[in-house]
Amino acid sequence: MISADVRESSAPADASDDGEPLDPRRRHALLQECRDLVLAQLSRFIDEALDRLSIELTITAMKAAGRESQQALLDALSLVRAHRNDIEFRFRQSFAELFEQRLFDRGSATDSASAAPAAPPGGLALVDDRAIEDRIAIDRLVRRARRQLDPDEVLGVRARMAALLGRDWFDEDDYPASPEVVFEALRRSLDELAPAAEVRTALLQAFEPHVATSLAGVHASVNERLRSHQVLPTIRPRSVVRTDTRRPGSIAADAARPDSPAATAPGVQSGAAGAVGGAGPAGAAALRDFRFGGERVHMFDDLVLQMSVDQESARRSAARMLSDPETFGMADLPMPTVQPPLIEALHALQSSSREGAGAAPLATELLDHARSKGSSLDQLTVEIVSLVFDYIYADRRLPDPVKQQLLRLQVVAVKAALLDRSFFARRQHPMRRLIDRVIDLATDPDADYGAQSTLVAGVADIVDWILGNFDDDLAVFDEAMARFDALAHAEGERRAARLLELTRQAERMEALAVAQEEASAEIALRIDPVTPAFVREFLYDWWSRALAQARIAGECGGASWAQALQAAEMLIWSVAPKTPEEIPRLASLLPRMIGSLLKSLKAVGIADEERERFFNELLRWHTRAIQDAKVGAGRTMPGTQSAIRIGDDGVARFDASAAEASQVAARRPVAAPPRPAENAEVDALRRGDLIELADEAGATQTVRIAWISPTRKLYVLSRFPDFGQSLDRAALVSWFATGRARRVAPHSAVDSAIDAIAQDDTIAQRAVAG
Structure with a gap:
């Protein structure tokens, strides 16, 4: 053979x-x-x-x-x-x-x-x-x-x-x-x-x-x-002719016998339109040439012949084999050529689709033309492409305006698959890349796909250009891809402008968070075991914000970082035990200290009730401190002394060495870190990843990670037109841990469609319906 x-x-x-x-x-x-x-x-x-x-x-x-x-x-x-x-x-x-x-x-x-291993002597x-x-x-x-x-x-x-x-x-x-x-x-x-x-x-x-x-x-x-x-x-x-041995029982081998059912099938004996590859003698020649090596390809030869006598199982098996990258995943295979009458009919349909013909009538016409004018392989190709578009139409992620434009490309996709039958097995097939590019662009959560949007209008223009320029040269799709890339670039610039302010806010929040951590660390160095709990909470919860704002903006309520830190040191010293000699200094210090605190607290937006509650408690504490100092004159002071001293000039001075012995007991306990798996899942996220969010009712929406801070402590999620949210790491970890958020893995819509088609019986069912 x-x-x-x-x-x-x-x-x-x-x-x-x-x-x-x-x-x-x-x-x-x-x-x-x-x-x-x-x-x-x-x-x-x-x-x-x-x-x-x-x-x-x-x-x-x-x-x-x-x-x-x-x-x-x-x-x-x-x-x-x-x-x-x-x-x-x-x-x-x-x-x-x-x-x-x-x-x-x-x-x-x-x-x-x-x-x-080698067989032992006399054994296996x-x-x-x-x-x-x-x-x-x-x-x-x-x-x-x-x-x-x-x-x-x-x-x-x-x-x-x-x-x-x-x-x-x-x-x-x-x-x-x-x-x-x-x-x-x-x-x-x-x-x-x-x-x-x-x-x-x-x-x-x-x-x-x-x-x-x-x-x-x-x-x-x-x-x-x-x-x-x-x-x-x-x-x-190229095709290199070589001698090969066919499998015993091969239908293709049996076709050479006059009494074989395959030999008497339409098109095999006479070269009629049902034959593989072409009409008349050309059909038989194409069948002879369609032997390009490999056991699986020999099987496909047989399946094509079985399809010519309408065997349903052969159609299903051939569809699966056509989608196998190991067998058909290369360009320019020496496959049977498409029937000329079918191509002519598709040219006419392509012209009509420029006028926006309906999707269902167009698909029906495609199948009718394939059955009447094409070979069994042509018909199978058209059916699989039409099923791919059925899956695309059913994709709920795809907005309707873009979906309608894609459906106008059905005829073009059929022609491209007939001209290069690696469409189903090769991801780099020009038409597959084009379809995936459009779907990726339109399903981006940040894309504006309103009916009057620039994106939808751009897709429609490029579809019009393809319908007007594609004849039989697949290089047209390279130009179309370049046009879609330009459209995507313009869409990216629009998106960048929309996200700029959101990103700036997130960057400021990140900077404030880092500065607040620095402020909390400075506060932790200065407080001591005798600092009252209400003062510690105030310093960590509110004054750390004032310090952070002063660090980022240069001032907070008119106070610089150094001045705000001075105010914190004065506050810590003011609530430490006092000797009678220190009471006059405390009395002279309080008005200036309270004034500094009030100005900066207003800038960080503390609630009135919270502010009044703190200052009322502070007043009561100072009153007791003064009374205790008078009553306890001559008594020994507590063993732990504050590391902060107020000089005669009224300036607070912090002695870091004196603080080392007592600072551990005064620090706020650190919360337990998130579980490793939750940390790892969030750590794996990258800018541009898609996340599916679920609300309490179970409704979901897909958002994009628009920005991740350098320290990975803050994440910005976005979706056009009005969703934009900044989340700190702890919140995002919690969302993933509770199932409220999950990463959406990128995938090809065409890949998914072809995989699904290869696994079900739709092809065989269509053969029965036809």
Whole structure:
């Protein structure tokens, strides 16, 4: 059986595509540069990942349902903290060895890890259950990480590094900078520390999201470096004919027999419109060409033929396979081309959608045209795209004005998916990126999406431009993305202007909070065990605010920081036990001290009742102090003396050394810190994150973190048009602890729609309805 296998046109082994040949020395130097680049970036990855794991493992452990799972996570956390340096060193060492093995084909890490022990003479070897479980767990993590990588970037690394070595391109699971290599290096570095199996698994799972993020950057950097040296500056997929053996019982193989049901199916025998790829002889030719290697692709061949005879299960299976990034996640696959009559009908529908045709009639027309003018694969493509838009329409986050504009792009999306069938499997497909960009922009809590807003008008203008300019060149979407980026920039400037005052207020609150902490610390140094409780409370609750305002604004009620601190020292001295000789000095001091207190208290907004209550208590205390001094003349003073003295000039002087012995007893007790898990959850927040807030009735709204103070003690939450709130850390921790707030993880609306479609029976149901 002749089939086609996709290979990059890597040109001669000693030449760069579209560039000058590279001499062996230059190729070797570039290989070393790439090796050093990959090792450097992955060294940063392991360092940064270990920083985050302490927080993430704590959060996950607190949320774990089972006691065993929680203990495994806590043990993993302890391992990270105790052996962080060992893990970093061993990972770098293991990865460097594996990189060299893959680069120069000195044996596969996967093969060595999963190799079974040699069989004893005359017997069979048993494969360790733990080794099997490890391999299954790592394979699962590898697949998840691979799905998050850009297939085009992956192919670029595989092709360009192979070109430097003068060999055919690396396989997807065997190139030097693959997820397999990273996870194998992690496994080896952890195995050397001999953790329990469940602890090792917990750590590998915790590393998984960081691996995908890091490798995305590694791939982009390697490709950029090699492109800049003219190593395959462009990679053009091509079909390379090779001999392949089909599976026994394959419907595609049976189609060659005249008595086969597949051979007599519409379009297979005669090349009619129901055939894959085209009408007449072209349909059969397309079917022959649609053999580009791999067991899963052979299965897809069969499914396409089964669809041509209306087998419902085949439609569902084909839809799932089309959305599989491992099989179809690359551009320019040699897939069957769309039927010309269908494209012509879509051109006409696109023109009518410029007039704002209704969404439901438009979707119905699309499906009708696909059934009457397209192949079974075309029909499946149209149905999946229409279901994606059904999910988008049902998304309650999306405002109606923007939703209506997106629905006008249904025809464009169908055409784009027919022209490049990687739409369902490749996140970087131009149309998918465009749809996600619009949804992200419109669902931003700070976005103004009123019917007359600049944002909605801008989206409508760009949709009009796409409808008027898109024919069959997907590069149109790059220009559309640039226009949406400009619109997003303008929206960001509008948002920045709206949030400026709110941010300024928050920054002032943060500065006041820091200054108030400083003021409280200064007060704590000066009070002593004999300072009355009501004076302590007043100083901490109110005078610390006056001091903070004086520190930030330069004055409070006309008093500078030093003057306000003098007033506090006078107050503390005035309520300390007095000798008869000190009474005249107290009497002369009180009017000036009380005047200073009143002016600054007015500036910080103390309530009248609170102010009167304090000064009445202060008056009673001073009265008793004077009486006690007269009655107790000649008696010994208390053992603990105040560290503050009033000189003959009436100026208070604080003796810090005298305060050290008594200050501990006088300080206000410190509240217990929040639980570690709550702290960790709030610590993980970043500016721009989305938070879902729930009120007492259960109603929710999504807000954005517009600002976080440098000390992470104050957070500003915002939502257009009128929600803006500053929260201190304690309040936000409380909200997360009680479930009133939760972080909303970013996600792609199109990804969610395609994943949902691939898991249900909607495609098969539509086939029955059709």
